[in-house]
Amino acid sequence: MALPDFLVIGVPKAGTTALHAALTRHPELFLPSVKEPKFFLSSGLPPARGGPGDAQTYQEHLWRQRDYEALFDPAPTGTLRGEATPFYLYDLDAQNRIRRLVPKARLVVLLRNPVDRAHSNWTHLWAAGLEPERDFVRACALEEARRDAGWADFWHYVSLGLYGEQLAHLYGLFPREQVLVLRYRDLRDSPERTLDEVCAFLGVATGRLSAVPSENVTPYVADTAVNAVLRAALRTGGRIGARFPVPVRQTVRGPLLSALQRQSGGRPKLTPAQRRAVLPYFLEDIARLEELSGLPYDDWRIIGDEPDVID
Secondary structure, three states: OOOOOEEEEEOOOOOHHHHHHHHOOOOOEEOOOOOOOOHHHOOOOOOOOOOOOHHHHHHOOOOOHHHHHHOOOOOOOOOEEEEEOOOOOOOHHHHHHHHHHOOOOEEEEEEOOHHHHHHHHHHHHHHOOOOOOOOHHHHHHOHHHHHHOOOOHHHOOOHHHOHHHHHHHHHOOOOHHHEEEEEHHHHHHOHHHHHHHHHHHHOOOOOOOOOOOOOOOOOEEOOOHHHHHHHHHHHHOOOOOOOOOOOOOHHHHHHHHHHHHHOEEOOOOOOHHHHHHHHHHOHHHHHHHHHHHOOOOHHHHOOOOOOOOOO
8 A cells, every 4th residue: 555654734835845846856755746636635525616716626636545545656665655735734634634544654844924824825826816805914804704605725814824723733643753843934044954854854864955946936916907807717717707606627727827927027025014914813823833832933923024935
């Protein structure tokens, strides 16, 4: 039975794609070309509907165990098998499923300042033509209504950043020595040291990886009249003015997305005013994370700018 020896389980927009790309270069590790198979996110068929674009994403889930195991069949003998799906930390049921199927798996978590993570998440969906709310702060305030309407996890800008709550549940399932928690800024600022830390944790040779490629960096798409029409088409399958979001066939989505992102602009900066408005969502959980980890996260409470991104 081919199942993973390790999982990169969190969090979205915190460098997990870049880490996945880096680890694929290690001769003692095998990660499938399918990044984010999302196997542990459901116990059967994933939902068929959700928010804009969700139906198409659900179709990409590998939910049959035989299909999931087939991802790891090509692994060379003696290599450690792993995969990266950054929603596993957030989904507490996914944590439970991991515990039942691969209780000895080593788990890697990347944490990013939750305000910056949320903003990057919003930027990603805006650039993909799926986010209808042009104001980041307002989009965060809409989360409860979107959750009630069944929108997928990637729309949960605030809840995805409640790491203290998520890690508390994880530590109730796995011993801490099976979990490596890293900071996004360390992967960005000290890639060689951080990659060595990951390799040592996994039990493979250090000194083999020195760079983290820039992966999944989202271009920003300007808020123009033309782009507004393209976004509406992406959300509704080309039916401008449709009441309900419907899946967009890939043959249509590709050209629409290309047209949208050809008219890109500079990546938006998170303003101090926006940070002040969103930070209160996370303050209580940051304190919980500090208590749980014994480490300070004071810098997450600062109203300031984030350096260049690699996510």
